[in-house]
Amino acid sequence: MKLPNPENAIIDSQKLKGYSLNPSHTEGQHKARVFRSALDLGIEDVEVLKSALLQAVKTPDAVLDKRNQYGQKYVIDFPMTHNGKTATIHSV
Template sequence: MHQLAVIILNYFSSPDKINKEKTIIVNLLPYVDNAKVDIRKLRDYCLNPDHDDGKHKAHLFSSILGMTADNAEELRQIIFKMIKTHEAKLGRKDKYGQRYTVDFTLKWQNKSAIIRTGWIIENHSKIPKLTTCYPL
C-alpha cells in the first residue's frame, strides 16, 4: 500500500507548554495515481434519482448536500483529490479482486457529510476503480 505521512503540530499558547509534533502514517489506496472514476458511475448511478439501484444514494446526496447529477464532474474531482490524502481500509477479496473503502468529509454549499467511496482493484490489475459512492 502507498503511505502518506501526515505531520500534526500541536501548538500551546502558554510558555510552559512545549510544542509537540506527531507523525501519523496513512495507508492510501494502492496505485492511487492510477485511480479511475467513470463519470457515468456518478452521474447515471450515484446521483441519478431515477436509477433503480442508485436512487437511494441520489436522494441522500440531494437531501444532505444539495448535490444532483449536474454536480457529477465536481464530485469526481473532489474524489480524486480526497483519495490522495485519506486512508484506504482493506475490504474483502473475492474472485473479482481486492476491495477498499475510503471515507472523507465533503463540505458543499455550507453543508457537510461523510462520503464513503468503494473501490476494487481487479485481479492482475494496478487500476483502482470506483464502485460506489454515497453519504453516510
C-alpha cells in the first residue's frame, strides 16, 4: 500500500543522530553498529540517511503496522546504497 500523504513525512534528524546512528546511545548503539558495518553510515551521514528515508516513503511498498498513542505505524523495507555497499533498510 502507499503511505497516505508521503509528501508530509517528517524525519527527525536529531532522532537519527542521537539514536539510530549514535554508537554511544544505550539502546541505539546496536542500530548504529549495523548502519556502520552494512553501509558505512555514521552520525556524519545523517542527511544521507534522512534523504533516503524521505525518498522511500514515496514508494507504494508500505505495510500497515500497529497503532499507538502517536498514531498509525507503517513499515517500509527498501534497498539503500552508500559508499559501494547495499543493504535493506527496515524502517517503522
